[in-house]
């Protein structure tokens with residue numbers, strides 16, 4: 001049941017009274033503010049807030065004389081999409097200096113995460129640490145310090161199995177990372193998971209709500225559905 005615990009009037013600062021009628025999301029934000037408490041939201045980095053594709057494909061296209069675009073990557077296993085002579089070598093780029101540091105922020109993510117923070121949510125960035133990541137930890141930390149300085153690099157959790165982390169809501173672009181998570185699971189839609197069926201997740205025994213969306217505004221709506 002919602003209580004007025006973390007309602008912050010400043011959400012009105014960037015909106016006027018009529019904006020609630022124009023944009024239902026604003027109204028939902030008020031509801032979220034009423035019911036939030038200290039909701040813990042776990043957010044993936046690569047493919048969710050940080051776009052690693054521009055540089056990854058630039059380097060690949062340069063080295064393998066190809067013209068692959070982000071929308072062409074319609075499979076999580078990118079080695080199946082690139083030229084056979086590249087194949088799993090595609091993963092080597094993840095170890096190059098500058099790969100993670102030069103990821104491009106998804107602007108919508110920034111805006112909505114700020115709204116969630118204003119409403120009292122606790123944000124954690126949860127990201128995998130891979131064996132390709134020679135520079136990864138330092139560069140991801142620097143990236144967060146630059147693009148989300150108000151949250152800070154101390155809010156990054158580097159791990160392999162994300163689903164063991166307790167939280168109310170997890171946003172990820174890889175369905176396997178969501179498996180077994182006990183809160184609400186949000187698969188953030190990108191070209192590489194577009195063919196993943198939602199009911200694919202329902203077989204893991206976890207009856208928690210699951211959605212697939214490519215809209216950050218929807219995530220605010222999902223958060224609003226959680227009542228403490």
Ligand SMILES: [Mg+2]
Pocket residue numbers: 044045046047048172173174
């Ligand atoms: Mg990801």
